[in-house]
Amino acid sequence: xxxxxxxxxxxxxxxxxxxxxxxxxxxxxxxxxxxxxxxxxxxxxxxxxxxxxxxxxxxxxxxxxxxxxxxxxxxxxxxxxxxxxxxxxxxxxxxxxxxxxxxxxxxxxxxxxxxxxxxxxxxxxxxxxxxxxxx
Numbered sequence: 001x002x003x004x005x006x007x008x009x010x011x012x013x014x015x016x017x018x019x020x021x022x023x024x025x026x027x028x029x030x031x032x033x034x035x036x037x038x039x040x041x042x043x044x045x046x047x048x049x050x051x052x053x054x055x056x057x058x059x060x061x062x063x064x065x066x067x068x069x070x071x072x073x074x075x076x077x078x079x080x081x082x083x084x085x086x087x088x089x090x091x092x093x094x095x096x097x098x099x100x101x102x103x104x105x106x107x108x109x110x111x112x113x114x115x116x117x118x119x120x121x122x123x124x125x126x127x128x129x130x131x132x133x134x135x
Contacts, residue, residue, distance in 0.1 A: 001007065002078075005071075007068075007079060008064070008083070009064035009067060009068060010064075012060055012061075012063055012064040013064050013065075014062065015060050015062075016057055016058075016059075016060030016061035016064075017061070019056050019057040019060055020057040020061070021054060022042075022053060023053040023054055023057055024048065026049065026050065026053060027050055030042075030046040030049070030050070031043060031046060032046060032047060032050070047105060051101045051102070052098075052099065053096060054097055054098075055094040055095070055097050055101075056094065056099045058090075058093050058094045058097045059090040059091055059093060059094030060090070061090075062089060062090040062093040062094070063086050063087055063089070063090030064086070066085070066086040066089040066090060067082055067083060067086035070082050070086065081132065081133075085132065088125075088128060089125065092121055092124060092125055093121075095121070096117060096118065098123050099117050100114065100117065103117075
């Protein structure tokens with residue numbers, strides 16, 4: 001693992017933390033729903049922005065840790081395609097968070113549905129691993 005890999009991993013972690021801090025700051029000032037006491041004309045867009053920021057924060061934070069986990073699992077050797085696999089896993093984690101948020105906002109979240117989403121994500125990762133020529 002070179003200094004370039006460390007720099008990229010550190011940068012992604014800092015971006016993810018900054019995105020999470022931005023999400024907290026945005027959520028503290030944005031109105032999430034339209035109530036009788038306080039009308040909010042942009043409630044729908046505020047929820048969408050919040051979900052997108054959460055998805056980006058999770059994807060940015062999972063990617064470097066997935067890379068570091070793979071490097072440690074392979075005895076500190078960076079093989080070809082390691083960053084691509086880490087980015088795929090980060091994107092998949094972000095999609096799972098987005099699916100959970102969408103299901104929760106729609107009011108259809110339940111344990112069986114959540115388990116189904118996790119199973120689909122695990123199956124997608126397993127199929128991607130099977131097709132990866134550099135595993």
